Amino acid sequence: MTRKQRRLVLIGSGMAVLAVAVALMLNAFRNSIVFFNSPSDVVEKHVPAGTRIRLGGLVKSGSVVRGSNLSVRFEVTDGKNGIPVNYQGVLPDLFREGQGVVAEGALDPGGTFKADSILAKHDETYMPKEVADALKRAGHWKDDYGRQAGASAGGGGK
C-alpha cells in the first residue's frame, strides 16, 4: 500500500468507529433518558402513564403508610400539588417525612406513581439539588430546609 492509501485506511476506520459510536449514542439517548419532574410538572404537563420519569419533591408529613411485605405508600409534594407514590423495598437511610426525595418509576393509569427506586442522592445538606430547585420554583423553599434536614436525615448517598 502507498502512504496515501494507508492514511486513508486509518482515517476511514476512524470515521467508521466514530459513526458507530454516534449511532449508539443517539439510539441510547432516545431510549434511556429519564426526565425529572416535580409534582406540579406532572400535573401541568400531563405526563402520560407508563412514561419513566423521576419524581422529586418533599415526602408529605404524615403521609407515609407502611403495608405488609415492605410495601410503602407516601405522597410527594412540592407545596402546590401532590402525587401518591407506591414503593416496595427497603427505603434509603435518608428517607424521612418532610424531607426531599427523588423517586424513579412511572405513573399507573390511576394516577399513582409506581416507584422502582427511591434515590439516596443528596449533598451535605441532605436535599437533592433537583428537589431544591423544584421547591424554589413552586415558592415553597425555606432557607433552613437544608439545615433542618441535616439535623435528622441519614446518609447513604453517593
Place this chain on the structure above:
Amino acid sequence: MIAELGHYALMLALGLALIQGTMPIVGTQTNDPVLMSMAAPTALAQFAFVAMAFAALAICYVISDFSVLNVFENSNSQMPFIYRLTSIWGNHEGSMMLWVSILTFFGALVAVFGNNLPAVLKANALAVQAWIAAAFHLFILMTSNPFVRIPQAPFEGQDLNPILQDPGLAFHPPLLYLGYVGFSIAFSFAIAALLEGRIDAAWARWVRPWVLGAWMCLTVGIAGGSYWAYYTLGWGGFWFWDPVENASLMPWLAGTAQLHSAVVMEKRGALKIWTVLLAILTFSLSLIGTFLVRSGVLTSVHTFANDPMRGVFILAILVVFIGGALAFYGWRAPLLKQGGLFAPISREGALVFNNLFLTTACASVFIGTLYPLALEALTGAKISVGPPFFNATFGPLFIPLMVVMPFGPLMGWKRGDLFGAAQRLLAAAMFAALTMAAAFAIEQGGPVLAPLGAGVAVFVMAGAVTDIAERTLVLRLPFRAALQRAIGLPRSAWGTAFAHFGLGITLLGIVAATAWGSERIAEMKVGDNLDIAHYRLTFAGLFGRQGPNYHDMVGRFILHRMNGDLIGVMEPSRRNFPSRNMTTTQAALMTRGVSQLYLSLGDPMQNGNVAVRLYFKPQVLLIWLGAAVMFAGGALSLSDRRLRVGAPQPAKMKAALRPAE
C-alpha cells in the same frame, strides 16, 4: 500560630511557583542556562513549602485545634486518630491542599530524577508544571483557605461526615489524586515539546514512566472507590455510572490510550502528534473531573461545599488550561515532524485500534456525563442519563476492544501476521468457547449477553497466557530452557500480560456479579430464615453496641449452608452518629472464595422486625482483584530497565546486585 505558618508557607509557594513558571521559560527563549537551571531548585523549594503548609494543616487536625474553622467543621476530638488524620482531605479545602501537595511533589520528582533530560525540555516542563501549581495555589488562597480561624474557639468540632468515616478515605482520595495529578507531568512535557517545537522518540521514553505510574494509581484508586461504594452504600452495587465515577473513568480511558500510543511513538517514532494530543486531553479530563466533583454542579457525597465563587474559579482554570493548551496545540503541532506510517495489520495497527476504541468509549462517557449538565444550562430541562445509556454505548465499544486485545501483543511491528496470530490464539479461543458453552448450559434465564461477556473475559485472560507461552516457547522447549527464557523476557512484556490478564479478571467479575447474582429483600422477625443461592440465613436478634463516636444497632444473623453446615455469623448494623444525628448503614460481608454474601439492614420497625437486603454476589471480588493485577502489571513494566531513566547501568553490575534475577 501553626495555621498561620501554613498559610504563609502556601503564599511563599505561590511566589515560588510564579518564579518557576516564568524564569526558566525566559531562559529557554534567550538560551540562558542560568535562568533555565532555576527550574529544578524552585520546584524543590516550592514542594518544601507546600509540604510545610500541608503538615501545618495536619498538625491542626491531629491536635484538634478547633480554632481553625476547617478543623472545627470536619473533625471531632472523639474520632479515632486515623479519621482525624484522613479528615484533612475529607473536605473541600483540605482535599485541594492534597491536590497541590501531590502536584508539587511530582514537580519535585521531575527536578530530582530528570538529570538526564535535555535542559530545555526540563526547564520548559517544570515551568508549565508551575503554572498549574500557581493556578491552584491561587484558588486555595482566594476561595478555599483551610487556615481561616474562628475568633472564639469552640470546645468540640462538628465531626467528619459519617459516610466518610471509613478506612477507604485513607486510600481512595490520595490514590485517585496521584493518578489525576500524575497525568499533569505528561501534560507539562507535551506543552514543553510544543514550546520547543521539537519532539522525538526519546520524549515518549521520558514521559511513559510518569503516565504508567499515574495510570497504576488511578486504576487502584478507582477500584478502591468502587469497593468502598460497594460495601458502604448498602445495596451491593459496585459501579453506578454516577458522574463523579465517570469523572475518574474518563482520565483512565484517555490515560490508557496514551500509555499505548506512547509505546508506538517510542518504538517506531510514529503517532507523535497524537500522543501529544492525548497527553493534553488526559490531564484536561483530570481537570474536568476535579471541576465536576468539586464545583458543586453535581450533587454527591464528594461535593463538599457549594460556593459559586469556587465554581467560577475552577471553570476559569479549566478554560485557561484546556482551551489554552488546545489552542497552543493547534498552533504549534504542525511544526512537529510527522512520524512514519505503517501497515494496518501490525502491532502499531493494533495499538491504533486500541486508541481509536478507547478514545471513542471515553467520548461516549464524556457526552453521557456532560449532556445533562449542558441541557440544563441551555434549556432548564432536567434529565438523568443513567446506566442504560452507558451500557448501550460504552459496552458495545469496549467489547470489540477486548476481543482484539489478545491479538496485539502477538503481532510483529511494522507488518503483522494476522493469520499466524489467530492460529496461535486458537487454544485461547477454544477455551473461551468452552466457557461460553458452559455458561449457557448452567445459566437459567440469565441475560443472553452474560455468557458472551464471560467468554470474552476468558479469551482475554487466555490470550495473555498465550502471549507469555509464545514468548517463552514453554510448550516447545524443555522446561528449564523455557524458564530461562521467561526470566530473560523484558519485564514490560510481563507487565503487558499481567495488565491484560487483570482486565480479563475484572470483566469476568463484572459479568458474574451482575448477571448471576441473586437478591432477597424481606422483613424478618427473630428466628426467621431467608434462603439465597445455596445458603440459609437465620435472624438471631438485635442488640446495641457503643463505638468511640457512634452507636450501633446490630442485627445478628447466622449463616448456614443448605445442608446445615455452620458457616458463620453476619452482623450488619445501622450506625448512628450523635454529633450529627446521622445514621449510616454498615453492611456485613461474608466472603466465600471470591464470591460474597452481602447483608444490610433496612429501616427498624415498630414491632421489632427488621427489613433486610441479602445479596449473593458470585465472583464479585474478581472485579477488584483484576485491578490489583493490572497494578502489578504496571509495576512490572515500570521496573523494566528500558524505562528506568537513570544512567544506564552496566549489565555486569546489575547482575551482581541481583543474583536472583
